[in-house]
Amino acid sequence: xxxxxxxxxxxxxxxxxxxxxxxxxxxxxxxxxxxxxxxxxxxxxxxxxxxxxxxxxxxxxxxxxxxxxxxxxxxxxxxxxxxxxxxxxxxxxxxxxxxxxxxxxxxxxxxxxxxxxxxxxxxxxxxxxxxxxxxxxxxxxxxxxxxxxxxxxxxxxxxxxxxxxxxxxxxxxxxxxxxxxxxxxxxxxxxxxxxxxxxxxxxxxxxxxxxxxxxxxxxxxxxxxxxxxxxxxxxxxxxxxxxxxxxxxxxxxxxxxxxxxxxxxxxxxxxxxxxxxxxxxxxxxxxxxxxxxxxxxxxxxxxxxx
Amino acid sequence: xxxxxxxxxxxxxxxxxxxxxxxxxxxxxxxxxxxxxxxxxxxxxxxxxxxxxxxxxxxxxxxxxxxxxxxxxxxxxxxxxxxxxxxxxxxxxxxxxxxxxxxxxxxxxxxxxxxxxxxxxxxxxxxxxxxxxxxxxxxxxxxxxxxxxxxxxxxxxxxxxxxxxxxxxxxxxxxxxxxxxxxxxxxxxxxxxxxxxxx
Numbered sequence: 001x002x003x004x005x006x007x008x009x010x011x012x013x014x015x016x017x018x019x020x021x022x023x024x025x026x027x028x029x030x031x032x033x034x035x036x037x038x039x040x041x042x043x044x045x046x047x048x049x050x051x052x053x054x055x056x057x058x059x060x061x062x063x064x065x066x067x068x069x070x071x072x073x074x075x076x077x078x079x080x081x082x083x084x085x086x087x088x089x090x091x092x093x094x095x096x097x098x099x100x101x102x103x104x105x106x107x108x109x110x111x112x113x114x115x116x117x118x119x120x121x122x123x124x125x126x127x128x129x130x131x132x133x134x135x136x137x138x139x140x141x142x143x144x145x146x147x148x149x150x151x152x153x154x155x156x157x158x159x160x161x162x163x164x165x166x167x168x169x170x171x172x173x174x175x176x177x178x179x180x181x182x183x184x185x186x187x188x189x190x191x192x193x194x195x196x197x198x199x200x201x202x203x204x205x206x207x208x209x210x211x212x213x214x215x216x217x218x219x220x221x222x223x224x225x226x227x228x229x230x231x232x233x234x235x236x237x238x239x240x241x242x243x244x245x246x247x248x249x250x251x252x253x254x255x256x257x258x259x260x261x262x263x264x265x266x267x268x269x270x271x272x273x274x275x276x277x278x279x280x281x282x283x284x285x286x287x288x289x290x291x292x293x294x295x296x297x298x299x300x301x302x303x304x305x306x
Numbered sequence: 307x308x309x310x311x312x313x314x315x316x317x318x319x320x321x322x323x324x325x326x327x328x329x330x331x332x333x334x335x336x337x338x339x340x341x342x343x344x345x346x347x348x349x350x351x352x353x354x355x356x357x358x359x360x361x362x363x364x365x366x367x368x369x370x371x372x373x374x375x376x377x378x379x380x381x382x383x384x385x386x387x388x389x390x391x392x393x394x395x396x397x398x399x400x401x402x403x404x405x406x407x408x409x410x411x412x413x414x415x416x417x418x419x420x421x422x423x424x425x426x427x428x429x430x431x432x433x434x435x436x437x438x439x440x441x442x443x444x445x446x447x448x449x450x451x452x453x454x455x456x457x458x459x460x461x462x463x464x465x466x467x468x469x470x471x472x473x474x475x476x477x478x479x480x481x482x483x484x485x486x487x488x489x490x491x492x493x494x495x496x497x498x499x500x501x502x503x504x505x
Contacts, residue, residue: 081443085490107450110442112460121443125490128447132487144490163451171472174485175448182487190451237452237459
């Protein structure tokens, strides 16, 4: 059995559900733990974001430990924006030592998008280089500089992200291919609203056989409000909300009900696509909808290890 | 800057091209400062400011006036500014420009960033286009997920440099070169503080 429950479930062929939990903008974790407990039985592993959108929050490391303590499977997120290769490798060792074995490596939103736009970004390495460093550390036992790891290679189930909707579309599969080459084992995609475009992307992935090297989890986001919809459509880089979905939500008599229907339909469509191993739910400021989605999508009970 | 006497220095090269420290801007600055109550002891456009030996030579006849000024205002890049500061170690030196980047004039009076002077040139891997100088995240393995419709995630006014890299690679049948993983960059060379042997 693998140390990572997530890896074991994916290897045994379960249709996996992961969900995102954003850590608090402060050190009181009462609400964070409550939110986590609420969705504990409705997903298999939980991403704890690393200062997402470049806004300072409680660290992903602390958040991952907190949810691990209440029996949840954490996916630690690590971005290249705030730390160089020394700090990142150190954190990989630290995470493994504390029993956190799923790590999602991202380049990170630029600091100018966040709440400290005057800060200096690091960007010593990019996500693909970091994935490769994690692979060398965990599978081969070497640091980036070529020195050998002493006293224990870290056990890491290596994750990355993919945005099938970013430009240029022709290069998106190349970039995914690079992530596989670098050593990624699972991928969480940007939230899918444009199903047509996602299906084209998955066709290309399937044709190239990349789904054999990578477990791909499709991003799902139920949109909570009109305000959130507008923010995501017009202000969040990398999000593609087609006009038909936008108009359907804007014209709905019950916004949240319509949003739920769209989300459930999307899950159903995505389950039909070849090469998809699961879904990744990011319910921004609407985590308490997750149990309902999972239940109504027929994804209960969550699988256990064979 | 407290009221007093000022000597203004400009530069014949980049600051002239950028219209921040050429003859005209030095003259405009002189008039503005005079109307704000400062005394202008003199002005000079160095040719160029970064040429230390030449600047020292050019300012020989102005030496006493400059040294006797309360402030030396430099309308040149950060390099020219520091050359002037080294020539006048006992004077208060003020920077009149904010040096942004090593770039090129893409269109008349429109400038674009090109090079970050990192000391280890890898532009050959991208057919002469540098993602270190031109991508705000130094992405060496393709465009980030924030690049939408050809724009950088920082601003719709910035085109994503990776589009240019990919287009050029396709044009000259080099797509395979940008499909292989580019290793972590060597930033050590960017710390080089001086170079060259004394004669």
